[in-house]
Amino acid sequence: MSQDPAHASAPRSRHRIGLDDQATDGQSARTRIQDVALQLFIEEGYDKTSLREIAEKLGVTKAALYYHFPTKEAIVASLTEDRVVAVAKILEWANAQPRTEQTRQELIRRYAETMRGPRSGQIIRFFERNQATVKDLGAGEAMRKQMVEVMNLLSTKTEPYDVQLRRSLAIFAIHASWFAMREREWNEEEGQAAALKVAIDLVAD
Amino acid sequence: MSQDPAHASAPRSRHRIGLDDQATDGQSARTRIQDVALQLFIEEGYDKTSLREIAEKLGVTKAALYYHFPTKEAIVASLTEDRVVAVAKILEWANAQPRTEQTRQELIRRYAETMRGPRSGQIIRFFERNQATVKDLGAGEAMRKQMVEVMNLLSTKTEPYDVQLRRSLAIFAIHASWFAMREREWNEEEGQAAALKVAIDLVAD
DNA sequence: GTCTATAGCAGGATAGAC
């Protein structure tokens, strides 16, 4: 999952306080960069978030980031790869199933499961808020294609338009529990349970 | 609606072929800029669309654009202002109604009506695909607030989470008919009718 | 109304010291 050619085991040589030494909470430098970058990508947008800004927030310089990631885009790639693999597995499973209501519901259940990871919700949020930018980012293209494939599994072109639309909204229901209702105050558990319930209903006959 | 202090009636003085003289199809220079800009903002993203690119596509230079719009952001503002006014009117109406199922359905109907204009769908598409960027653009802020207000009118905080989510999805249903299902081939009429049907059902009890 | 030219700045990325 982690393809870091350069420094599989980076030498902890110098005595200066750097990104990698702030790991008193068990977070690697790589992870800290990912967290800060993702947060900024969501709040400010990918384009408007400069590497300088990320570095500043981490207390280092731009150049330091380039030791951990070859490009800005690579940060996004590292963020999304795990989720892409997880969704790909679900799609593989779904493609081998008969196209029944029960399959749709199980597909939704499994898809909703992918939102349980600590960063999953944020990654979706990032994706939704940066669609235009992310679409030629490779990682974004992959996620977009997967979303379309999920929707295509939920309905066929021969079905009425309103059915197609209704079923597709199930995906938005799952995603939306993370971003559409920011104003309101419910906890994660409840939100996800509600989203799953609504989504399941949307794909029912 | 059109706040152009500088050139309410621009003098058609010179003989050179410019933006304003290409109006053989009845489009003003202003309109042509808006159309091209909006299209690029959707396809490439607001940030990544430079004024040079817009100008090039119109066969003029960057500087020419600055005659018609004082800033890049002003183009967005000019694009969204009519819709913001239209939605504001609907919100004003809705706020004066009792919070019944019938009101919700009528609210959805009226909201769906705003998608009938030629550019409305594109503007929503622009908004959705550039959320992160557009959020500190003034125009974007206004639209975001309106969307939240519509959702708040569709459900109250005391209602169960799944009901709140379900009702909020009605808005996405209306919007989605314009962008979520690009892969599939149905005409506008059918798509909007389907969206309205789904949305109405989502706000029903 | 449109042009050329340019100011002024910020971005991503690299080189090389430590």
Added chain:
DNA sequence: GTCTATCCTGCTATAGAC
């Protein structure tokens, strides 16, 4: 692993001629 310094590019916006 992180730094300083810098290259190169592209952006928004402005000045002033025509």
